[in-house]
Amino acid sequence: MAPCLEWVRVIGGRCVQRIRAVLIVVLFILVFAEAMSAQTITLFPEHIVLALPKQSGQTFTVSYTTNPMKVLIDSNFPIAHLLPSESFGDVALREMRYSQGPKGSRVVLDFNYPIPQGVITEGESFFQLDIPKTFVNTTRRMVEFGVVYGHQRRADSFGPNVVNYLEIDLWYGYEVKLALAQNRLFGSEQVSSIAKRTGAIAAVNGAFFASTGRPLGVFMIDGELISEPYADRTALGLGPKLAVMDRVSFRGEIVLNDGSLLTTLQGVNRPRLQDELIIYTQHHGTKTNTNSFGREVVVVNGTVTQIQPGNSTIPPDGFVLSAHGVQTERLGQLAVGDGLEVNITLNPAWDGLGVNQIIGGGPRLVRDGRLEITGEEELFRDDILAGRAPRTAIGLTDDQKLLFVTVNGRQPNISVGMTLHELGNLLIELGALQAMNLDGGGSTTMVIRDFVLNLPSDGKERPVG
Template sequence: MGKFGDRFFQTRGILFLLLIYISIGAVVTLGVWDQVAAKEPAAGNKGAHLQSVSVDSDTDGLVVQLGLEGPLSYRVWSTPSPSKVIIDLHNTVVGTGVQGFALDDVLAKRVRITQYPNYSRVVVDLAHSVPTPIHEVQGNTLMVYINRNYRQGYETLVAPGVRYGQFRQGGEAGQVLVNYLRVSPRSRASIRPVLAKGGAGGLETVDSMAKAHDAIAAVNGNFFAGNGKPLGFLMIDGEIAGYPIYNRSAFGITATGQVLIDQVDAVGYFQWADREPITISGVNRVRRTDDLILYTPEYGKTTGTNHFGLEVVVEQGVVIACSEEGNSLIPPQGFVLSAHGNSRELLSDIAVGDPVTAHWELRPDWIEMGVVHAVGAGPRLVKDGKIAINGVEERFQSDVLYGRAPRTGFGVTETGEIVLVTVNGRRGAVSVGMTLRELAELMITLGAVDAINLDGGGSATLVVRDRVLNLPSDGRERPVGSAILVLAD
């Protein structure tokens, strides 16, 4: 197209947030909306005729073309709410047959043309506000360029070494609103996960958890069940609160503040009497087809399984029960082996009174490596500065892998700075959300060399100083099972 400038980022000073909420959706006004000065008519101007109006669209934006005959005096300006670009043609008459029309574009809805006593007006109704249009005259045609690719926002200090930023970004799919936090490795701030309700189980909003711990800021954490139990790896102060599943990606923080991002799994085996060790499928997760799962007391009081399996209950190294009823009680000083499908044969000969032992470990062994806090979710987004989405390997469903949704991400830069990001979505034209690939690109843009996806959708929440600064897609904060806090040490 040739007339669209490079994407830009307008840095603001200490402005904290410019949000104008309108009905259910929110319209965010960022940037400066300047009115373009009119071109004055030449002496003796007797007016012009508007002979045609057309709009071309491509990945860069829209080109509004106005065919005119006669001396031209015009003004191009725009409004953020309602969002529109307005072209006033002074001393101009709308030609016969020239009328408005609808547009099939995510950026623009329709073109309206109105004749007034001393001028004509062409209005392009937009789905969301855009930067000030560029315009020029080519022969008898007025060209107005409406850019769909832009970035406008600001970044501000909220605590020593902790910065908050917000921007809106246009693209081919529509507009997205992004909120993020930067935590310097040289700051006294620390990152730690917390469970809802002080670890007692259940659900709680991110804002509530942040207030309870007097946090500077917070985002939502990993995936969770309806009762708040983590669905995946969660370690707090060296204690495992949720076990890895499907070798999914996680981030870990050591006692010295080093950040690790890797795939982490729980691997192990059980041994019956003097027989060869038998590998288990997983630890403390939902049992699926042909799985052999080890359940320990950290999982809960019972296994929560159905009756389509075989379970062996072990207490203090001895089998105390074998059951096909499911949902076995987990002994405080023992464990339960739960098998389904083809794995049932591995337990079929075990009897009450038999000696059985079990062993499991993290791989890689983050406990041995000094990790004290860890949050698993996934899939991975960025590795060594390049997009590295491994969602199929980590067994995520297609809607997570390929859909467009609200997102939360965690990343670390080459200098060790931590980046926490939320992307608003499901908010109509205000913010359409992102795909995982777009989130990966965003993390790289923000400087991350390694990054993972966290729980998103209606869970995506970012809080700073007890204020929710993103736009949760449910219209309000969703209670979640865990949060990631930024604390002032």
């Protein structure tokens, strides 16, 4: 009998066990080698770690290129277990490439957007490069005394963002005012054109607006209410060296000469809906543009001068009350020659503070230095509340500085935009004690000295209301 067979016959079990042990060791070595290769790059939400084995006498040199963004790791020796090319589904890192030549080897990390330099750690047997994915790079410069422009290139685990902001010290007495596109209620105009027309040092887009350009929500210029609040949304009030922020509600009353209440008002300079009473002023234009299914009362100097069904001419020194449904019965009590007055109040009563400019926006982002998103309470929909988008916001600091902030968005690998929570945290980071959202998306625009600083997501500057 052959010795091997005799050995197997006598102690065959042990022979098999040894064969299994050899197989296990070989498999373990193979798996371990593959694991080492897979762990060359480790992706974390906030950073990337490159770990390479190091031989005796081996050196590594790291360099960077920014256009396109690459990290180059050169070594005087080859590096084991690296593939020629490996792609990654990471938001920042696109690909790792490896090559070697007679003078050594090179690892190239291709990134989707600019990143800061990494931190190198070396030991006798390893080389490690830790590259941050979460960072904020800020530059600031003075536009005028009391007006500072800030620019940020920043990134987090969701990708990069470009932020522009203005910091205006109200104690310097700068006049911060609102303006309508084309200086009228209807129509649209680019922010850069409005800034140039009004001679503004700087400007940002503001209120949400309808397809006609009409502002949606409360809007007051120089003490004249142009449109009423909607859903008691958050608004900003401005006056000489003053800025305040709160949710704003509205009440309008039609009072007769004897002091009795005729009826209440539902809106200002907007389309009349069922059973509503709307007041139309000179800001609406020359006509009410209403249909004939109602009743309209023309008032000049507090006296009714004309009554008709609809589409009345708005007098330059008066207004038109336009009623539908049940409200036509209230106006039916009036006759030509009757006297009346319209009392409109906003709550809070900011006029007592000297506020003469009010812009509605929302939702609230920050209250008393803490994140507070009031989207549901202010009846906003998901097109505003959900997801990432270009954003415009306004904030107030504890030392009476006004912050205008824009965030570029919808631009992969350049600026992905922010959620409202991220926007609120950004305002807190910039020092806001109070903050609210404004119209964003393609409307987001910041202009300083007639120059558009942000990258509008439409690819060009959008006309706004």
